[in-house]
Amino acid sequence: MIELNFSKGLVAAVILDETTNDVLMVGFMDQAAYDKTLATGLVTFFSRTKNRLWTKGETSGHTLELRRMWIDCDQDSLLITVKANGPTCHTGNRTCFYTEVEVPHAT
Amino acid sequence: MIELNFSKGLVAAVILDETTNDVLMVGFMDQAAYDKTLATGLVTFFSRTKNRLWTKGETSGHTLELRRMWIDCDQDSLLITVKANGPTCHTGNRTCFYTEVEVPHAT
Numbered sequence: 001m002i003e004l005n006f007s008k009g010l011v012a013a014v015i016l017d018e019t020t021n022d023v024l025m026v027g028f029m030d031q032a033a034y035d036k037t038l039a040t041g042l043v044t045f046f047s048r049t050k051n052r053l054w055t056k057g058e059t060s061g062h063t064l065e066l067r068r069m070w071i072d073c074d075q076d077s078l079l080i081t082v083k084a085n086g087p088t089c090h091t092g093n094r095t096c097f098y099t100e101v102e103v104p105h106a107t
Numbered sequence: 108m109i110e111l112n113f114s115k116g117l118v119a120a121v122i123l124d125e126t127t128n129d130v131l132m133v134g135f136m137d138q139a140a141y142d143k144t145l146a147t148g149l150v151t152f153f154s155r156t157k158n159r160l161w162t163k164g165e166t167s168g169h170t171l172e173l174r175r176m177w178i179d180c181d182q183d184s185l186l187i188t189v190k191a192n193g194p195t196c197h198t199g200n201r202t203c204f205y206t207e208v209e210v211p212h213a214t
Binding site: 002008009012014016021023025026038041048049066067068069070071072073074077078079089090091093096097098099100101103104 | 116119121123130132146148155174175177178180185186200205210
C-alpha cells in the first residue's frame with residue numbers, strides 16, 4: 001500500500017485523459033479522498049472551496065473513471081489517467097486548461 | 108496580463124515535456140516564482156521544503172526551459188511545456204512519476 005506524504009499539505013492530483021493524454025484538470029486529495037477514489041473507482045477530491053470531499057461529477061454527472069495512477073518521488077503528487085464522462089471543466093470545455101498564456105521567451 | 112488566483116494558496120504548476128508530452132513533475136508557484144519564470148525563461152518554483160524561490164536545476168543544471176503555458180478556468184493551476192535539460196527527477200529518472208500505483212478498479 002502506497003503511503004501518501006501530507007507533510008506539505010494536500011496531495012496534488014493531475015488528471016489525464018486516457019485516450020488523448022491531455023491534462024484535464026488538477027485537484028487535491030486528502031487521505032479520505034484518495035481512499036474513496038480507490039474504493040469507488042471514481043476520482044474524488046478534497047475541494048478547498050467546498051471544504052469537503054467532492055466526487056467529480058456528483059452533480060453534473062461528468063465523472064472521471066479511474067484507470068491508472070502513478071505517484072511521484074516525494075509521494076506528494078499523483079498522476080491519474082481517467083475515462084472522462086463528458087466535459088471535465090464546469091465551463092463545458094473538455095479540459096480546464098483552455099486558456100493559453102503568452103510567454104515572452106517561447107522559442 | 109494573466110492574474111493568478113492565490114485565494115486557495117500557492118498555484119500548482121504541471122510540467123510537461125514538450126516533445127513526449129509526459130508529465131515530468133508538479134511544483135508550486137507564488138507570484139515571484141511566476142514572474143521570475145516569465146522573466147528568465149527558466150521554470151522557477153516556490154519550494155515548500157526550502158521555503159524560498161527555487162529555479163529548477165540551479166544546482167544540478169537540469170533546468171526546465173519554458174516553452175508554452177496554459178492557465179486553468181480558476182486561474183489557480185498552470186500547465187507548462189518545457190525543454191528539459193537532463194533528467195527532471197532528483198533520482199535521475201526522466202520524470203518524477205516513475206512509480207505506478209496498483210489500482211483495484213482499473214479496467
